[in-house]
Amino acid sequence: MADSIRLRVSRYRPDTDPEPHWQEYDVPLRKEWTVLDGLNHVKNEVDTTLSFRWSCRMGICGSCGMNVDGEPRLTCATFLSDHAPGPVTVEPLANFPVVRDLVVDLSDFMAKLPRVKPWIIHPDDHRTVEPDVEYLQTPEQLDAYKQFSMCINCMLCYAACPVYGLDPEFIGPAAIALAERYDLDSRDRGERERLDVLVEHDGVYGCTFVGECTRVCPKHVDPAAAIQRYKLKAAMETVKAFLLPRGAR
Amino acid sequence: MTRSGGATTPSRGTPTPSGGTPTGLRLYRPRVSTWWWTRKRSYLVFVMRELSSVFVAWFVVYLLFLVHAVGRGEAAYLRFLDWAASPWVTLLNVVALAFVLLHAVTWFALTPQAMAVRVAGRTVPPVHIIAGQYTGLVVVSGFVLWLVTR
Ligand code: SF4
Numbered sequence: 001m002a003d004s005i006r007l008r009v010s011r012y013r014p015d016t017d018p019e020p021h022w023q024e025y026d027v028p029l030r031k032e033w034t035v036l037d038g039l040n041h042v043k044n045e046v047d048t049t050l051s052f053r054w055s056c057r058m059g060i061c062g063s064c065g066m067n068v069d070g071e072p073r074l075t076c077a078t079f080l081s082d083h084a085p086g087p088v089t090v091e092p093l094a095n096f097p098v099v100r101d102l103v104v105d106l107s108d109f110m111a112k113l114p115r116v117k118p119w120i121i122h123p124d125d126h127r128t129v130e131p132d133v134e135y136l137q138t139p140e141q142l143d144a145y146k147q148f149s150m151c152i153n154c155m156l157c158y159a160a161c162p163v164y165g166l167d168p169e170f171i172g173p174a175a176i177a178l179a180e181r182y183d184l185d186s187r188d189r190g191e192r193e194r195l196d197v198l199v200e201h202d203g204v205y206g207c208t209f210v211g212e213c214t215r216v217c218p219k220h221v222d223p224a225a226a227i228q229r230y231k232l233k234a235a236m237e238t239v240k241a242f243l244l245p246r247g248a249r
Numbered sequence: 250m251t252r253s254g255g256a257t258t259p260s261r262g263t264p265t266p267s268g269g270t271p272t273g274l275r276l277y278r279p280r281v282s283t284w285w286w287t288r289k290r291s292y293l294v295f296v297m298r299e300l301s302s303v304f305v306a307w308f309v310v311y312l313l314f315l316v317h318a319v320g321r322g323e324a325a326y327l328r329f330l331d332w333a334a335s336p337w338v339t340l341l342n343v344v345a346l347a348f349v350l351l352h353a354v355t356w357f358a359l360t361p362q363a364m365a366v367r368v369a370g371r372t373v374p375p376v377h378i379i380a381g382q383y384t385g386l387v388v389v390s391g392f393v394l395w396l397v398t399r
């Protein structure tokens with residue numbers, strides 16, 4: 001194994017650069033080093049002006065997402081040796097406005113997320129029951145939504161989604177997966193409210209089932225599945241509304 | 250400057266002047282290239298799958314022509330057969346068949362993702378759902394074959 005590898009890093013400094021450009025750095029190639037380790041080496045030893053986000057280094061916080069060799073990845077879970085001999089291109093997550101270097105602006109997602117009401121909606125919420133009352137669940141009930149609850153908001157799915165790239169109004173994979181997570185929760189009664197949001201033009205019907213979101217998701221959330229199931233749910237509601245008298249819905 | 254992969258081409262975007270965002274940042278907005286779908290195999294397969302619906306529609310039209318010709322009697326039917334045997338119609342049908350097969354195969358593969366089938370409290374494994382669809386395809390094709398050759 002060679003003892004160093006070249007990183008081609010996209011740089012954008014808003015005060016001076018009209019657009020991003022490449023800068024190359026050689027970093028040590030060690031078996032246990034991830035792309036994030038390489039970037040931290042640059043930041044600590046070579047060029048302190050390089051900006052990027054990270055926190056946990058273990059695939060939990062979801063803040064280190066970048067496009068590595070064109071693929072949205074958690075850089076703390078992407079080994080340099082898997083990209084040897086290099087050069088490894090490191091770009092900010094695709095489809096997001098760039099704040100600086102590898103840092104993207106996530107305010108669009110932050111605005112969209114509360115629209116799907118990602119919390120438990122129940123007529124007997126904490127305002128009407130004693131604060132120490134527990135909602136009990138069986139392991140099967142937990143199993144029903146667990147997969148969709150694993151999302152770490154890393155935004156890799158948005159970076160992989162061509163629909164979101166072409167139409168930023170699209171509410172997007174992770175938001176819909178989270179809506180499904182609460183719909184499938186036995187403690188929740190908010191299905192109707194969320195469906196009303198997701199059948200809007202920027203909701204589930206924006207999705208054309210490219211399936212890339214599921215492929216890139218580091219937590220195996222399978223947002224594509226959540227979206228298709230929502231379409232099915234919406235279709236069933238339409239059929240029901242058509243066939244059943246008002247009172248029976 | 251060449252850029253690898255990704256759905257966007259950062260080099261062709263535009264910086265937003267300061268004050269253009271709620272945060273007052275001078276953001277750089279990458280723009281999606283017209284050729285985004287050629288950059289990744291999975292994007293290409295997706296676009297081909299979408300395109301395949303045109304050929305599915307063509308087969309419906311073709312079938313309608315056939316039914317129409319049959320309805321107008323023997324002479325019309327023979328004329329239809331001649332037309333159908335012409336090189337360009339044959340070529341079109343071969344291409345259409347390829348796309349329809351792609352359509353079927355890719356959608357069959359995606360079905361388990363779109364439908365979580367639960368039987369007796371257990372989720373049916375994806376392979377069973379896919380196998381079920383192919384079984385259905387074989388049964389229906391067999392029936393049609395029997396219908397036209399008997
Ligand atoms: S669904 Fe997966 S890829 Fe998308 S934000 Fe959540 S963890 Fe990341």
Ligand code: FES
Binds near residue numbers: 055058059062076
């Ligand atoms: S640094 Fe937390 S997920 Fe990578």
